[in-house]
Amino acid sequence: MTKNSANEADAATLARIRQTIDELDAEMHRCLVERGQAIDTLIKVKGTSRPGAAFRPGREADMMRRLVARHEGRLPLWTVEHIWREIITTFTRMQARFDVSIDQGVDRDALRDTARFLFGFTVALHGYADAAETITHIRETGTDLGLVSANQPASAGAWWRALGRPSAPRIMAMSPYIRIAGRPAEHAAFVIAPELADPTPPDLDLFAVTAIGKDPWPAIVAAGGAVLAEAGDEKLIALPVGTAVAALAAHAGFEDVARVGALSRGIAIGDIDANPVLYERLDEEAGVS
Numbered sequence: 001m002t003k004n005s006a007n008e009a010d011a012a013t014l015a016r017i018r019q020t021i022d023e024l025d026a027e028m029h030r031c032l033v034e035r036g037q038a039i040d041t042l043i044k045v046k047g048t049s050r051p052g053a054a055f056r057p058g059r060e061a062d063m064m065r066r067l068v069a070r071h072e073g074r075l076p077l078w079t080v081e082h083i084w085r086e087i088i089t090t091f092t093r094m095q096a097r098f099d100v101s102i103d104q105g106v107d108r109d110a111l112r113d114t115a116r117f118l119f120g121f122t123v124a125l126h127g128y129a130d131a132a133e134t135i136t137h138i139r140e141t142g143t144d145l146g147l148v149s150a151n152q153p154a155s156a157g158a159w160w161r162a163l164g165r166p167s168a169p170r171i172m173a174m175s176p177y178i179r180i181a182g183r184p185a186e187h188a189a190f191v192i193a194p195e196l197a198d199p200t201p202p203d204l205d206l207f208a209v210t211a212i213g214k215d216p217w218p219a220i221v222a223a224g225g226a227v228l229a230e231a232g233d234e235k236l237i238a239l240p241v242g243t244a245v246a247a248l249a250a251h252a253g254f255e256d257v258a259r260v261g262a263l264s265r266g267i268a269i270g271d272i273d274a275n276p277v278l279y280e281r282l283d284e285e286a287g288v289s
């Protein structure tokens with residue numbers, strides 16, 4: 001083959017590949033437009049005008065699990081995750097407008113990256129000085145979501161005590177949902193929401209508790225739970241849904257129990273430390289090596 005005919009063959013192959021890419025792009029775009037039409041119908045069925053009525057964290061967690069299970073190839077899993085986060089946020093916002101408040105007290109840039117990873121660029125972000133101010137703002141708007149760092153300074157105290165009272169915001173998810181080495185936006189953070197109307201049962205209930213006397217850790221861990229944050233005797237704990245909390249409190253030695261949210265367990269893939277209470281290992285299914 002002469003040099004010229006090799007170039008022509010390359011050019012023909014390139015043109016074919018580009019045609020395939022254009023067809024795939026058109027198909028993806030058509031699917032997104034069609035998804036938007038499905039959401040128009042869903043709005044009528046769901047009645048999403050009430051605050052918090054659009055968010056379905058349990059359903060989103062289930063979608064993420066299926067996304068991980070079907071993923072394969074060289075495309076980074078977190079790219080697909082981020083594309084779907086952008087899609088889900090946009091389609092949620094088509095149902096009911098919301099902005100996102102972010103805690104800028106610690107790791108400002110990391111929290112902003114996480115907010116953009118989770119919510120894309122459809123939402124406006126509003127920064128607040130700390131966890132308490134972020135939560136106050138979410139309560140005042142009645143519609144906004146928020147992001148609070150899981151690594152708080154001691155000065156933040158038991159910030160989670162501001163959650164869960166009637167009409168107060170609550171924790172609805174943890175980020176990152178997928179723990180895998182090398183991912184961007186890996187800073188641990190809680191997603192805070194107004195009271196939700198999600199009928200999907202979560203995996204874990206979250207409680208604010210006050211330890212009295214003995215250390216409640218061992219009994220909480222024995223019950224399949226975990227302590228997620230501490231400020232002196234004040235603890236933020238996760239327990240499997242259905243745990244007999246009053247009996248556990250008496251046995252473990254804690255009181256002033258207030259439910260402050262709920263979570264679906266995330267997914268941990270490969271060689272990465274992940275609390276097994278919060279993250280389920282899915283190495284085999286993930287199609288990621």
Ligand SMILES: O=C(O)C(=O)C[C@]1(C(=O)O)C=C[C@@H](O)C=C1
Nearest residue numbers: 054055056057059060088091092
């Ligand atoms: O399934 C729903 O109820 C939706 O509102 C759709 C959708 C989505 O875009 O897929 C959007 C928001 C919810 O949190 C979950 C999923």
